[in-house]
Amino acid sequence: xxxxxxxxxxxxxxxxxxxxxxxxxxxxxxxxxxxxxxxxxxxxxxxxxxxxxxxxxxxxxxxxxxxxxxxxxxxxxxxxxxxxxxxxxxxxxxxxxxxxxxxxxxxxxxxxxxxxxxxxxxxxxxxxxxxxxxxxxxxxxxxxxxxx
Amino acid sequence: xxxxxxxxxxxxxxxxxxxxxxxxxxxxxxxxxxxxxxxxxxxxxxxxxxxxxxxxxxxxxxxxxxxxxxxxxxxxxxxxxxxxxxxxxxxxxxxxxxxxxxxxxxxxxxxxxxxxxxxxxxxxxxxxxxxxxxxxxxxxxxxxxxxxxxxxxxxxxxxxxxxxxxxxxxxxxxxxxxxxxxxxxxxxxxxxxxxxxxxxxxxxxxxxxxxxxxxxxxxxxxxxxxxxxxxxxxxxxxxxxxxxxxxxxxxxxxxxxxxxxxxxxxxxxxxxxxxxxxxxxxxxxxxxxxxxxxxxxxxxxxxxxxxxxxxxxxxxxxxxxxxxxxxxxxxxxxxxxxxxxxxxxxxxxxxxxxxxxxxxxxxxxxxxxxxxxxxxxxxxxxxxxxxxxxxxxxxxxxxxxxxxxxxxxxxxxxx
Ligand SMILES: Cc1ncc(COP(=O)(O)O)c(C=O)c1O
Numbered sequence: 336x337x338x339x340x341x342x343x344x345x346x347x348x349x350x351x352x353x354x355x356x357x358x359x360x361x362x363x364x365x366x367x368x369x370x371x372x373x374x375x376x377x378x379x380x381x382x383x384x385x386x387x388x389x390x391x392x393x394x395x396x397x398x399x400x401x402x403x404x405x406x407x408x409x410x411x412x413x414x415x416x417x418x419x420x421x422x423x424x425x426x427x428x429x430x431x432x433x434x435x436x437x438x439x440x441x442x443x444x445x446x447x448x449x450x451x452x453x454x455x456x457x458x459x460x461x462x463x464x465x466x467x468x469x470x471x472x473x474x475x476x477x478x479x480x481x482x483x
Numbered sequence: 484x485x486x487x488x489x490x491x492x493x494x495x496x497x498x499x500x501x502x503x504x505x506x507x508x509x510x511x512x513x514x515x516x517x518x519x520x521x522x523x524x525x526x527x528x529x530x531x532x533x534x535x536x537x538x539x540x541x542x543x544x545x546x547x548x549x550x551x552x553x554x555x556x557x558x559x560x561x562x563x564x565x566x567x568x569x570x571x572x573x574x575x576x577x578x579x580x581x582x583x584x585x586x587x588x589x590x591x592x593x594x595x596x597x598x599x600x601x602x603x604x605x606x607x608x609x610x611x612x613x614x615x616x617x618x619x620x621x622x623x624x625x626x627x628x629x630x631x632x633x634x635x636x637x638x639x640x641x642x643x644x645x646x647x648x649x650x651x652x653x654x655x656x657x658x659x660x661x662x663x664x665x666x667x668x669x670x671x672x673x674x675x676x677x678x679x680x681x682x683x684x685x686x687x688x689x690x691x692x693x694x695x696x697x698x699x700x701x702x703x704x705x706x707x708x709x710x711x712x713x714x715x716x717x718x719x720x721x722x723x724x725x726x727x728x729x730x731x732x733x734x735x736x737x738x739x740x741x742x743x744x745x746x747x748x749x750x751x752x753x754x755x756x757x758x759x760x761x762x763x764x765x766x767x768x769x770x771x772x773x774x775x776x777x778x779x780x781x782x783x784x785x786x787x788x789x790x791x792x793x794x795x796x797x798x799x800x801x802x803x804x805x806x807x808x809x810x811x812x813x814x815x816x817x818x819x820x821x822x823x824x825x826x827x828x829x830x831x832x833x834x835x836x837x838x839x840x841x842x843x844x845x846x847x848x849x850x851x852x853x854x855x856x857x858x859x860x861x862x863x864x865x866x867x868x869x870x871x872x873x874x875x876x877x878x879x880x881x882x883x884x885x886x887x888x889x890x891x892x893x894x895x896x897x898x
Contacts, residue, residue: 338840342837342895373852374860375836397836398835398836399837401836
């Protein structure tokens, strides 16, 4: 079934066992993002260690795509530098906009390539990007908080 | 004439197509927008093909024909809802109608019965669609009036137990929905109207989810203003109705100003044409009005009572079948007493978005999310729901497909 491209095993696993889904109290920045068309919400915090991402932690409610994507993203980006993280995020964004024509760079995106199928369902792309956009926002805030 | 949804489906060309690799279309999203019968599509196309001209303006045959069609459409809609012709105003949507009245009230000068100021109150309910909530929030913010509301009970009914403290001597307007687009609840109006009129307030009824599905007679209801959208009642998008009692329309200031809505104009001022023209500035949505007229005539030929009875039958069937599914929780009344065919539910751990996606893969179209009623979702303790909404072209087969789809989704996501 074509739907299986969307709901890959990895996604359902992350949905059932979300990673880093517990908000920390000592984040450098914390943001709250919503998807106003469906009500999905994510609260996400970032802690930096110099240029390195020491922690991404979050809480939220939403569909399997938004929750799994956020979970996968945290696994992928924790421990990376901000520059590496933004390169990976760009690749993910590009994959989401590919309308099903690309498989994604598995070396860079790892588990996140499982979300490639989302790009064929325009209404779900926002779900997949919710956590990533929250991370982008939080990391910029955390970075400038550290600089000041 | 016996009611035959299968024959009715043949009037709707969209049911000739298939969904997601050849599946039969099971359309259960009429609460968002209805499908269109061929007669509606033809009416809109014929207007452009044969009669197109600006109404009320040209001194030529086409302008005459266009005006006849447009004013004829007004008459058809008036007949459909039991209104006087000049009380029926064409807008672009229910959303525009509700902005029309709230902005018009905001424009009312001191001394006008619609004038609002600090100390006055606006009353809504917790089950309003955003379209009948935000315009009133904004009016309250602009005028200093307060906003209060009827609460919703856990069963999804309006809590009228505190009616006398919700609607008070300060209340100037009570705006509420006739039927909830989420819960399906049909609200009891009598007590609310009586109380509102006792304190001199006007009643604005959002009839978006009632006019398409049951007999609505504005005079029998006793409300003061009413609105609905054409596209939910088999008509085209881009046309809605705003109805008001004529003596009230005479006093209500205009919202949009410009061409066609004036009586006289000088370089420094203008006076208004009487209703309905006062509220129809600019060249109107003529082809869409023609389409809406075809829609209400189509329904009248079938009989709105028959449509309603059919929907009650399907709703009862679905509610029963759903109650047999263990993890399924209906958000709203679980029987058909004062209830329409909009059924929202949650289903175990499966998020509505995922359930909706699975159903879509089976050719079943439902709506998922908060259905433009975010505060209501919060009140009911659900971040989002899946909603199946029924109409005259739905069949028991559609209901069975939904039930099968829900059960299959459990297997699919439980793997
Ligand atoms: C109860 C209710 N009110 C208002 C609206 C707004 O209608 P429209 O979007 O056509 O203006 C809707 C439609 O979604 C509705 O269901």
